[in-house]
Amino acid sequence: PEAEVFTRTYLVPDAETLLKSLSTNKVKNLDLKQPIFLYVGRITARKGIKTLLAACAILKKQGYSDYTLLIVGKGDQQEELEAFIREQDFSEQVNWVGWVDYGSLGAYFQQADIFVFPTFEDVWGMVVPEAMVFGKPVLCSNGAASCELIVEGENGYIFDPSNAKELAEKMQVFLENPDLVESMGERSRQLISQ
Numbered sequence: 001p002e003a004e005v006f007t008r009t010y011l012v013p014d015a016e017t018l019l020k021s022l023s024t025n026k027v028k029n030l031d032l033k034q035p036i037f038l039y040v041g042r043i044t045a046r047k048g049i050k051t052l053l054a055a056c057a058i059l060k061k062q063g064y065s066d067y068t069l070l071i072v073g074k075g076d077q078q079e080e081l082e083a084f085i086r087e088q089d090f091s092e093q094v095n096w097v098g099w100v101d102y103g104s105l106g107a108y109f110q111q112a113d114i115f116v117f118p119t120f121e122d123v124w125g126m127v128v129p130e131a132m133v134f135g136k137p138v139l140c141s142n143g144a145a146s147c148e149l150i151v152e153g154e155n156g157y158i159f160d161p162s163n164a165k166e167l168a169e170k171m172q173v174f175l176e177n178p179d180l181v182e183s184m185g186e187r188s189r190q191l192i193s194q
Contacts, residue, residue, distance in 0.1 A: 015106060015133050030111060032068040032095060035174055035181060038112035038136075040105065040127050041119075043075030048118030048141060053081055054164035055171055057088035062168075064175055065093060069116075072108050074099040109134040113181045114174050119144050120161045132192035137184035139170050155187040 041047050049071070056069055071094065078096070085091050100108065109115070115131030116139045128146035131138050138156035140147045150156045157170040174180060 017103070030070070030095065032070065032111075033066055033093070034068070035113035035178060036068045036070050036111060037114050037116050037139075037171065037174075038070045038072070038108060038131070039116050039118070040072045040100075040108065040130075041117075043071070043073050043078045043081065045077055046120050047075075048120050048143070048161040049077065049081060050084065051161050051164050051167060052116055052118040053084055053088075053094075055168035056090050056093055057084075058164060058168040059171060059175070060088065060090040060093070062172075064172065065090070067093060067171075067175060069094045070097060070108065070112060071095070072097045072100050072105070105130070106134070109136065112136060113185075114139060114156075114171075116167075116171075117141055117144055117146070118159075118161050118167065122146070129192055132188040135185040135189040137174070137181060137188060139167065149191065151187070151191065155184050155191055 039049060039052060043049060052069070085094055097108065109131060113136070115127070115136045117125055117128055119125060119141050120143045122144040125140075125144035125146035128138055128140055128144065128149055132149065132155070138150055140150050140156060140158055141161035142158050143161045147158045150158050152158060157173070159166045159170055
């Protein structure tokens with residue numbers, strides 16, 4: 001019957017589900033330099049992590065070292081990326097977590113300050129609304145369809161995933177204006193609640 005047909009514009013993650021196993025498996029506070037930029041996903045070329053790391057190398061050359069890039073996930077590109085980090089000499093800024101059970105992901109979203117999604121191509125990108133549910137500003141590639149959830153300058157920024165310099169500039173905004181983390185994060189929470 002027509003009265004029973006409805007649509008939902010977005011599949012929205014549930015924070016409780018992302019935190020469900022925390023009551024039994026406590027994830028320790030990682031005690032990392034803030035702000036903490038978080039990436040969650042496969043460690044593979046399509047996901048654009050090399051661009052993210054190249055942005056970190058640019059920041060290092062500009063004298064920025066008081067932050068952490070927290071990388072959650074596993075994949076075939078990790079060895080290559082670790083070599084790049086050593087070569088560019090910013091190992092102190094990167095923390096590799098590895099694969100994490102879905103029910104424990106919430107702990108990493110909670111500890112992070114800014115979520116980064118540098119993908120070259122993603123049909124959607126569920127990690128973006130997940131980050132927003134946790135009230136995080138998002139740096140999102142225009143290669144992800146979920147970039148439509150970002151209101152430029154309000155809850156984050158959109159960037160070209162092949163332009164490390166542009167991403168470094170967006171990261172620098174948060175490094176120089178840490179107060180934006182809270183205000184933009186709150187805007188993310190408001191937008192996703194709709």
